[in-house]
Amino acid sequence: MDVRRLRLLLELSRLGSMHEVAAELGTTTSSVSQGIAALARDARTPLVEPDGRRVRLTPAGHRLAEHAVTILAAVDAARLDLDPAAEPAGVLRVAGFATGIRRSLLPAIDDLARTHPQVEVRVHEYEPGEALDLLARDDIDLAITYDYNLAPASWRTDHDVVPLWEIEWGLGVPTSQQRSPFTAYADHDWIVNSRHTADEEVLRTLASMAGFTPRVVHRIDALELVDDLIVAGLGVGLLPRGRTSRRGVTVRPLRDPQVKLRGYAVTRRGRDRWPPLRAVLERLAHG
Incomplete structure:
Protein backbone atom coordinates (compact mmCIF):
# COMPACT_ATOMS: atom_id res chain seq x y z
CA MET A 1 0.00 0.00 0.00
CA ASP A 83 16.99 13.73 9.37
CA PRO A 84 16.96 14.72 13.06
CA ALA A 85 16.07 18.29 12.06
CA ALA A 86 12.75 17.24 10.45
CA GLU A 87 10.03 19.74 11.39
CA PRO A 88 6.90 18.42 13.19
CA ALA A 89 3.79 19.41 11.22
CA GLY A 90 0.10 18.59 11.26
CA VAL A 91 -3.17 18.95 13.15
CA LEU A 92 -3.13 17.73 16.75
CA ARG A 93 -6.51 17.25 18.45
CA VAL A 94 -6.56 17.65 22.25
CA ALA A 95 -9.43 17.21 24.70
CA GLY A 96 -9.06 18.22 28.33
CA PHE A 97 -10.54 19.85 31.39
CA ALA A 98 -10.42 23.60 31.83
CA THR A 99 -7.72 23.76 34.53
CA GLY A 100 -5.46 21.38 32.62
CA ILE A 101 -5.88 23.35 29.41
CA ARG A 102 -5.06 26.65 31.15
CA ARG A 103 -2.21 25.32 33.26
CA SER A 104 -0.44 22.98 30.82
CA LEU A 105 -1.74 23.10 27.27
CA LEU A 106 -1.91 26.85 26.60
CA PRO A 107 1.76 27.44 27.59
CA ALA A 108 2.73 24.49 25.35
CA ILE A 109 0.75 25.92 22.43
CA ASP A 110 2.39 29.31 22.94
CA ASP A 111 5.84 27.71 22.83
CA LEU A 112 4.96 25.60 19.77
CA ALA A 113 3.84 28.70 17.88
CA ARG A 114 7.43 29.93 18.13
CA THR A 115 9.34 26.67 17.74
CA HIS A 116 7.11 24.52 15.49
CA PRO A 117 4.66 26.82 13.69
CA GLN A 118 3.49 24.03 11.36
CA VAL A 119 1.84 22.20 14.28
CA GLU A 120 -1.80 23.25 14.68
CA VAL A 121 -3.40 22.32 18.02
CA ARG A 122 -7.20 22.08 18.16
CA VAL A 123 -8.59 22.31 21.70
CA HIS A 124 -11.82 20.75 22.99
CA GLU A 125 -13.01 21.06 26.60
CA TYR A 126 -14.19 17.76 28.11
CA GLU A 127 -14.18 16.06 31.50
CA PRO A 128 -11.88 13.02 31.86
CA GLY A 129 -14.43 10.31 31.10
CA GLU A 130 -15.58 12.13 27.98
CA ALA A 131 -12.01 12.82 26.83
CA LEU A 132 -10.94 9.19 27.29
CA ASP A 133 -13.96 7.99 25.30
CA LEU A 134 -12.91 10.31 22.45
CA LEU A 135 -9.35 8.97 22.68
CA ALA A 136 -10.62 5.39 22.47
CA ARG A 137 -12.54 6.26 19.29
CA ASP A 138 -9.50 8.04 17.78
CA ASP A 139 -11.48 11.28 17.67
CA ILE A 140 -8.58 12.99 19.47
CA ASP A 141 -4.84 12.42 19.74
CA LEU A 142 -4.26 13.53 23.34
CA ALA A 143 -6.41 13.66 26.48
CA ILE A 144 -5.57 15.89 29.44
CA THR A 145 -7.32 14.33 32.42
CA TYR A 146 -7.27 14.15 36.18
CA ASP A 147 -8.04 11.95 39.14
CA TYR A 148 -7.68 12.28 42.91
CA ASN A 149 -5.41 10.46 45.31
CA LEU A 150 -8.59 9.26 47.06
CA ALA A 151 -10.30 8.29 43.78
CA PRO A 152 -7.56 6.99 41.46
CA ALA A 153 -8.30 6.49 37.76
CA SER A 154 -8.28 3.05 36.14
CA TRP A 155 -6.15 3.19 33.01
CA ARG A 156 -6.58 0.94 29.98
CA THR A 157 -3.77 -1.34 28.89
CA ASP A 158 -3.36 0.67 25.66
CA HIS A 159 -2.95 3.99 27.50
CA ASP A 160 0.37 5.79 27.88
CA VAL A 161 0.01 8.07 30.91
CA VAL A 162 2.33 10.97 31.76
CA PRO A 163 1.84 12.54 35.24
CA LEU A 164 1.89 16.35 35.05
CA TRP A 165 1.27 17.97 38.44
CA GLU A 166 -0.78 17.87 41.66
CA ILE A 167 -3.11 20.47 43.21
CA GLU A 168 -4.24 20.38 46.83
CA TRP A 169 -8.00 20.58 47.34
CA GLY A 170 -9.88 21.71 50.42
CA LEU A 171 -13.36 22.43 51.74
CA GLY A 172 -15.08 25.51 50.31
CA VAL A 173 -17.26 27.25 52.91
CA PRO A 174 -18.64 30.76 53.51
CA THR A 175 -15.90 33.01 54.90
CA SER A 176 -18.28 34.11 57.65
CA GLN A 177 -18.35 30.62 59.16
CA GLN A 178 -15.93 29.80 61.94
CA ARG A 179 -13.28 27.17 61.33
CA SER A 180 -14.82 23.80 62.19
CA PRO A 181 -13.88 20.12 61.86
CA PHE A 182 -15.09 18.24 58.79
CA THR A 183 -17.70 16.42 60.89
CA ALA A 184 -19.41 19.77 61.57
CA TYR A 185 -20.67 19.78 57.96
CA ALA A 186 -22.55 16.48 58.25
CA ASP A 187 -25.92 18.24 58.15
CA HIS A 188 -25.04 20.66 55.32
CA ASP A 189 -26.12 20.40 51.70
CA TRP A 190 -23.22 19.47 49.40
CA ILE A 191 -22.20 20.50 45.88
CA VAL A 192 -20.45 18.05 43.51
CA ASN A 193 -19.38 17.98 39.87
CA SER A 194 -22.16 17.43 37.34
CA ARG A 195 -19.96 15.86 34.63
CA HIS A 196 -17.47 13.70 36.54
CA THR A 197 -17.94 11.43 39.55
CA ALA A 198 -14.42 11.52 40.98
CA ASP A 199 -14.92 14.46 43.37
CA GLU A 200 -18.15 12.88 44.66
CA GLU A 201 -16.20 9.67 45.30
CA VAL A 202 -13.65 11.72 47.28
CA LEU A 203 -16.42 13.45 49.23
CA ARG A 204 -18.12 10.16 50.11
CA THR A 205 -14.77 8.66 51.17
CA LEU A 206 -14.03 11.62 53.46
CA ALA A 207 -17.56 11.59 54.86
CA SER A 208 -17.42 7.85 55.49
CA MET A 209 -14.16 8.29 57.40
CA ALA A 210 -15.84 11.06 59.43
CA GLY A 211 -18.89 8.88 60.14
CA PHE A 212 -21.62 10.47 58.03
CA THR A 213 -23.30 10.25 54.63
CA PRO A 214 -23.22 13.56 52.70
CA ARG A 215 -26.48 15.01 51.43
CA VAL A 216 -25.62 15.80 47.80
CA VAL A 217 -28.10 18.39 46.54
CA HIS A 218 -26.37 20.38 43.79
CA ARG A 219 -24.39 19.14 40.77
CA ILE A 220 -22.35 21.93 39.15
CA ASP A 221 -19.59 21.92 36.54
CA ALA A 222 -18.16 25.46 36.77
CA LEU A 223 -16.09 26.25 39.87
CA GLU A 224 -17.27 29.88 39.69
CA LEU A 225 -20.88 28.72 40.06
CA VAL A 226 -19.90 26.52 43.02
CA ASP A 227 -18.52 29.71 44.62
CA ASP A 228 -21.82 31.48 43.96
CA LEU A 229 -23.84 28.73 45.63
CA ILE A 230 -21.54 28.71 48.65
CA VAL A 231 -21.87 32.50 49.05
CA ALA A 232 -25.65 32.15 48.74
CA GLY A 233 -25.64 29.66 51.63
CA LEU A 234 -26.92 26.82 49.44
CA GLY A 235 -24.20 24.34 50.27
CA VAL A 236 -20.51 23.56 50.68
CA GLY A 237 -18.15 21.63 48.43
CA LEU A 238 -14.61 20.62 47.59
CA LEU A 239 -12.54 23.29 45.81
CA PRO A 240 -8.89 23.72 44.81
CA ARG A 241 -6.66 25.60 47.23
CA GLY A 242 -4.51 28.40 45.83
CA ARG A 243 -7.19 29.40 43.33
CA THR A 244 -8.70 32.88 43.64
CA SER A 245 -12.23 32.13 44.82
CA ARG A 246 -15.08 34.58 44.85
CA ARG A 247 -15.12 37.03 47.73
CA GLY A 248 -16.99 35.42 50.59
CA VAL A 249 -15.63 31.91 49.97
CA THR A 250 -12.80 30.38 52.00
CA VAL A 251 -11.20 27.04 51.11
CA ARG A 252 -10.20 25.31 54.34
CA PRO A 253 -7.36 22.76 54.25
CA LEU A 254 -8.17 19.10 54.68
CA ARG A 255 -5.85 16.93 56.77
CA ASP A 256 -5.65 13.21 57.50
CA PRO A 257 -6.10 12.62 54.66
CA GLN A 258 -5.16 15.42 52.32
CA VAL A 259 -6.98 15.60 49.00
CA LYS A 260 -4.90 16.09 45.86
CA LEU A 261 -6.06 16.41 42.26
CA ARG A 262 -3.53 14.90 39.86
CA GLY A 263 -3.23 15.97 36.23
CA TYR A 264 -2.19 13.63 33.40
CA ALA A 265 -1.48 13.59 29.66
CA VAL A 266 -2.92 10.40 28.14
CA THR A 267 -2.30 8.97 24.65
CA ARG A 268 -2.85 5.67 22.90
CA ARG A 269 0.18 3.42 23.30
CA GLY A 270 2.75 3.87 20.55
CA ARG A 271 1.20 7.05 19.15
CA ASP A 272 3.77 9.34 20.80
CA ARG A 273 6.19 8.62 17.94
CA TRP A 274 4.15 10.99 15.76
CA PRO A 275 6.27 14.20 15.76
CA PRO A 276 3.52 16.78 16.53
CA LEU A 277 2.25 14.69 19.46
CA ARG A 278 5.76 14.08 20.72
CA ALA A 279 6.52 17.81 20.56
CA VAL A 280 3.45 18.63 22.68
CA LEU A 281 4.08 15.83 25.18
CA GLU A 282 7.65 16.99 25.72
CA ARG A 283 6.43 20.47 26.58
CA LEU A 284 3.67 19.19 28.86
CA ALA A 285 6.07 16.90 30.73
CA HIS A 286 8.60 19.68 31.31
CA GLY A 287 6.10 22.48 31.88
Missing part, protein backbone atom coordinates in the same frame (compact mmCIF):
# COMPACT_ATOMS: atom_id res chain seq x y z
CA ASP A 2 1.16 3.51 -0.85
CA VAL A 3 1.95 5.40 2.37
CA ARG A 4 0.76 8.63 0.71
CA ARG A 5 -2.68 7.09 0.29
CA LEU A 6 -2.59 5.85 3.89
CA ARG A 7 -1.91 9.43 4.98
CA LEU A 8 -4.98 10.57 3.02
CA LEU A 9 -7.10 8.00 4.85
CA LEU A 10 -5.66 8.93 8.23
CA GLU A 11 -6.28 12.63 7.67
CA LEU A 12 -9.83 11.83 6.54
CA SER A 13 -10.40 9.93 9.79
CA ARG A 14 -9.09 12.94 11.74
CA LEU A 15 -10.76 15.76 9.82
CA GLY A 16 -13.95 14.09 8.54
CA SER A 17 -14.05 15.79 5.12
CA MET A 18 -12.18 15.26 1.85
CA HIS A 19 -12.30 19.02 1.30
CA GLU A 20 -10.56 19.62 4.65
CA VAL A 21 -8.01 16.89 3.87
CA ALA A 22 -7.25 18.56 0.54
CA ALA A 23 -6.84 21.94 2.22
CA GLU A 24 -4.65 20.45 4.97
CA LEU A 25 -2.34 18.62 2.54
CA GLY A 26 -2.28 21.27 -0.18
CA THR A 27 -3.94 19.17 -2.89
CA THR A 28 -7.35 18.91 -4.56
CA THR A 29 -10.50 17.17 -3.34
CA SER A 30 -10.47 15.12 -6.56
CA SER A 31 -6.94 13.88 -5.82
CA VAL A 32 -7.97 12.91 -2.30
CA SER A 33 -11.00 11.02 -3.61
CA GLN A 34 -8.92 9.21 -6.24
CA GLY A 35 -6.25 8.32 -3.67
CA ILE A 36 -8.83 6.85 -1.27
CA ALA A 37 -10.43 4.90 -4.12
CA ALA A 38 -7.04 3.48 -5.15
CA LEU A 39 -6.33 2.51 -1.53
CA ALA A 40 -9.69 0.72 -1.37
CA ARG A 41 -8.71 -1.27 -4.45
CA ASP A 42 -5.40 -2.19 -2.80
CA ALA A 43 -7.25 -3.24 0.36
CA ARG A 44 -9.94 -5.03 -1.66
CA THR A 45 -12.68 -3.59 0.51
CA PRO A 46 -14.67 -0.32 0.63
CA LEU A 47 -13.07 2.23 2.97
CA VAL A 48 -15.66 5.03 2.76
CA GLU A 49 -19.42 5.23 2.30
CA PRO A 50 -21.87 8.08 1.57
CA ASP A 51 -23.13 10.13 4.49
CA GLY A 52 -25.45 12.76 3.02
CA ARG A 53 -23.27 15.05 0.92
CA ARG A 54 -20.15 13.87 2.72
CA VAL A 55 -18.52 10.49 3.25
CA ARG A 56 -17.60 8.57 6.36
CA LEU A 57 -15.22 5.72 7.00
CA THR A 58 -16.56 2.17 6.91
CA PRO A 59 -15.58 -0.19 9.75
CA ALA A 60 -12.78 -1.46 7.51
CA GLY A 61 -11.75 2.14 6.84
CA HIS A 62 -11.52 2.82 10.58
CA ARG A 63 -9.42 -0.31 11.12
CA LEU A 64 -7.06 0.59 8.31
CA ALA A 65 -6.79 4.17 9.64
CA GLU A 66 -5.69 2.73 12.99
CA HIS A 67 -3.02 0.67 11.21
CA ALA A 68 -2.05 3.80 9.26
CA VAL A 69 -1.16 5.60 12.51
CA THR A 70 1.40 2.92 13.35
CA ILE A 71 2.68 2.58 9.78
CA LEU A 72 3.06 6.33 9.21
CA ALA A 73 4.60 6.82 12.65
CA ALA A 74 7.18 4.18 11.77
CA VAL A 75 7.86 5.89 8.42
CA ASP A 76 8.16 9.26 10.19
CA ALA A 77 10.46 7.70 12.79
CA ALA A 78 12.69 6.32 10.03
CA ARG A 79 12.82 9.73 8.37
CA LEU A 80 13.65 11.39 11.66
CA ASP A 81 16.49 8.92 12.18
CA LEU A 82 17.88 10.07 8.84
